[in-house]
Amino acid sequence: MRPRSIALAETAPVRVVTHAVPGNPAKVLESILSDLVARVEGARDAALADRNGLPIATASVQQIGLDLASAMSALIVHAALRVLEEFGPDRLQVAVLEGSRVRILVCEVSEGVGSLILVTDTDANLALAKMELLRAAMQITTIIDLDVL
Numbered sequence: 001m002r003p004r005s006i007a008l009a010e011t012a013p014v015r016v017v018t019h020a021v022p023g024n025p026a027k028v029l030e031s032i033l034s035d036l037v038a039r040v041e042g043a044r045d046a047a048l049a050d051r052n053g054l055p056i057a058t059a060s061v062q063q064i065g066l067d068l069a070s071a072m073s074a075l076i077v078h079a080a081l082r083v084l085e086e087f088g089p090d091r092l093q094v095a096v097l098e099g100s101r102v103r104i105l106v107c108e109v110s111e112g113v114g115s116l117i118l119v120t121d122t123d124a125n126l127a128l129a130k131m132e133l134l135r136a137a138m139q140i141t142t143i144i145d146l147d148v149l
Contacts, residue, residue, distance in 0.1 A: 026057055028143055033059035036136040042124030044102070047117045048109065048140060049073045056114065069104055073115040076106045094130045098122060105133050110141045 033046040037059050045060040053074035055067060080095040097104040103126070105118045116137045120129050 025143060029057035029140060030059055032136050032139050033057055036118060036132055037061060039132045040118065040120060040124060040129045042121040043118060043129070044121065045069070045117075045119040046136070047073075048114055049117065050114045051112060053115075069117050069119060073106050073117045076104075077108055077112075077115050080106075094133060096126070096130075103129075105129055107133055107137050109137050110144050113144060116140065 029048055033048060036046045037043040043061070045058070047058045047070045048056045049070040050056055051074060053071040055070040058070075076095050076097065077092065080092050084090040084092060092108055095106045097106075099122070101122060103120045103122050103124065105120070107116050108114075109116050116133060118129060118133050
C-alpha cells in the first residue's frame with residue numbers, strides 16, 4: 001500500500017491508501033465499503049454500482065433497501081448532472097437525498113463508470129460522511145479496471 005495526499009475541494013489534504021489488486025478484487029471493494037461504513041458513525045450501508053445501477057459490491061449493517069438504492073443511484077447521478085448542466089460547466093461532487101429517517105449520499109466513481117452510495121441515519125455527521133464517501137471513491141478508482149467496466 002502506498003499513501004498519497006489528495007486535496008478534496010478546499011479542505012486539508014486527505015491521506016489515501018491505494019490497494020494492490022489481489023486475486024479477488026471483489027473482496028478489496030467490499031473491504032473499502034466496510035471501512036467506509038465503519039468510519040462514519042450512523043452509517044447503515046454502502047454499495048458500489050455500475051453506471052446502470054447494478055450492484056458490484058456492498059457492505060451492510062442493516063441491508064435495508066440497498067439493492068433499490070443501488071438501482072436508483074444511476075438515476076440520481078443522471079438527474080444531478082442534468083441540474084448542474086443548467087448552471088454551466090460543473091462537476092458532481094456528492095448528491096444528497098434526505099428523508100425523515102435516512103440520508104442517501106451518492107457520488108460518481110471513475111468519471112461516471114459507476115456510483116458509490118452511502119446510507120446513513122439523518123443525525124450522522126454530513127460533512128464527515130461526504131468526506132469519507134469521496135475518500136472511498138478515490139480508493140475504488142485506483143483499483144477498478146476501466147477496461148472491464
